[in-house]
Amino acid sequence: MADYSTPLPPLLTQSLRLPNGSVIRNRLAKAATSETLATYANRPTPRLVQLYQRWAASGVGLIITGNVMIDRRALGEPGNVVIEDESDLPMLERWARAATDQGASIWVQLNHPGKQSTKGLNVSNLAPSAVPFSKEMEALFETPREATDAEIKDIIQRFGRSAAICKKAGFSGVQIHAAHGYLINQFLSPHHNQRNDEWGGSTEKRRRFLLAVYAEIRRQVGPHYPVAIKLNSADFQRGGFTEEESLATVQALADAGIDLVEISGGTYETGVAQPKKASSQAREAYFIEFAEKVRAAVRVPLMVTGGFRSVRGMDAALRSGAVDLVGMARLMVIDPDAPAALLQGRDSAQRVRPIKTGIKQIDSLGVMEVLWYELQIKRIAAGGEPRPNESGLWAFVKSLVLSGWGTFKTRRLRAR
Incomplete structure (x- = not known):
């Protein structure tokens, strides 16, 4: 049983050495959150530099950027x-240094939305x-x-090219x-995926695209540069990606040399599932039970994001041996300085809460868990402070206007 008689939990403060030799200064990670801080021509801006300087100053060990796309x-x-x-290499270099100059590692999350745009x-x-999407979507x-x-x-080649540029820019x-x-x-x-060619038709063929993306990234960045993955434990959708398939995918990636696996779950259509059992809620981490299954099968470092509320819960997850990094996302948006307290054995004064507009059709889609937090991120990036009690309805209206204007400007720039 964990000893909480001393104020400093040693496991949170311990560094983590990845199999390739890279070191993360402690076991706290800022998981990716959508930021939308680029220009409408999709170029990085000084606002990203300011945001990441603030997060890195908190003492967090690793920061993962949100949703960097590989194709305009x-x-x-x-x-x-x-x-x-x-x-955009000069600005990318500034963005990377915003974290690394303060001792934090910074990884770029590379993505392609597919149909989810x-x-x-x-x-x-x-x-x-x-x-097609569900009728609700x-x-x-x-x-x-x-x-x-x-x-x-x-697309496979683009993932590799983008990763190589990230390495050149100084991202960790x-x-x-x-x-x-x-x-x-x-x-x-x-x-x-209902294909019947080399990219679908069986579990192994559906996995081929991911493994090809990883192989191309590895080819372009070399064997010693950290390459991680964020993977669903399951989609929680009828006929979707299952835990059994996820575990087999992790095993294939571990065999290929992946450096770290972050476990998550759900989609835009299903939302991120939360534990219903009291025992799971007490353990805080949403995906800890699946992480235990993964740990029994492979030794690749694991990161779990979602549900953590306290130093006690984070420390317990680390002590269980199933988790190597504790991921935080929304907490660091409403409290950018949370790691400073956590690393001293104190809980953040803020608590993550469900964001609702009061409009049933909107709230059922779960979009406010993205839109509301994007607005808070923009405040931090502008040098201000988040507003943890801001109205969900107001945030929805403001986001609707900004998104409509952004879509118009993006399409107009593209048409030139």
Whole structure:
């Protein structure tokens, strides 16, 4: 049993050495959150530098950026950063140094949205198969077209190219986003991937796209540069990606040499599932039980994000041996200085709460868990403070206006 007689929990403060020799200064990680702080031409801005300087100053060990896209034609939201060439290298270097100059590691989360992009933002959206969204989501997302073999191979190469640029810019590593319903997750899911070629038709073939992305990134960055993955434990969707398939995917990635696996779950359509059992709620971490299954199968370092509320819960997860890094996302948006307290054995004064507008149709989609937090991030990036008690309805209205304007400006810039 953990000893809490001393105020400083030693496991949170311990450094973590990855198999490739890279060292993260402690066991706290800022998990990726959507930021949308790029220009409408998708170029990084000084606001990202200011945001990451604030987060790195908290003492957190690792910061993972949110939703950096590999193709300007395939955006998830207006204001996504896109890295597809070296035209923004000076600003990327400033962004990386904002964290590394303060001793924090910073990994770029590389992503392709696939079908999970709002209507009107891209000229068209592609996916493994032309599977429409659920009726509840059809108003926001259009039915995609099926990707061609040539397009799939181009996307694989783009992931590698983007990773190589991140390395050149001085970022500490990259994370492949293969969770939450984005393109790689779509390829893994039998619900979204109904192909019968080399990219689908069996569990092994659905996994081929992800493994090809990893192999291309590894080819372009070399054996010693950290490459991680964010992977669903399950999609929580009928006919979707299951725990058994996820565990087999982790084993395949571990065999290929992945440096760290972050465990998550759910998609835009299902939301991120929360534990219902009292025993799971007491342990705080949403995916700790799946992490234990993974730990029994592989020795690759594991990060779990979601549900952590206290130093006690974080320390217990680390002591269990199933978790190597504790991921925080929303807590560090409403309290950017939370790691400073946690590393001294004190809980943050803030508590993550459900964000609701009071409009049932909106709240059932779970979009406020993205939109509300994006607004708080923008305040921090402008040098201000978050507003933890801000109205969900006000945030929704403001986000609706900003998103509409952003979509218009993005399409107009693209048409020039």
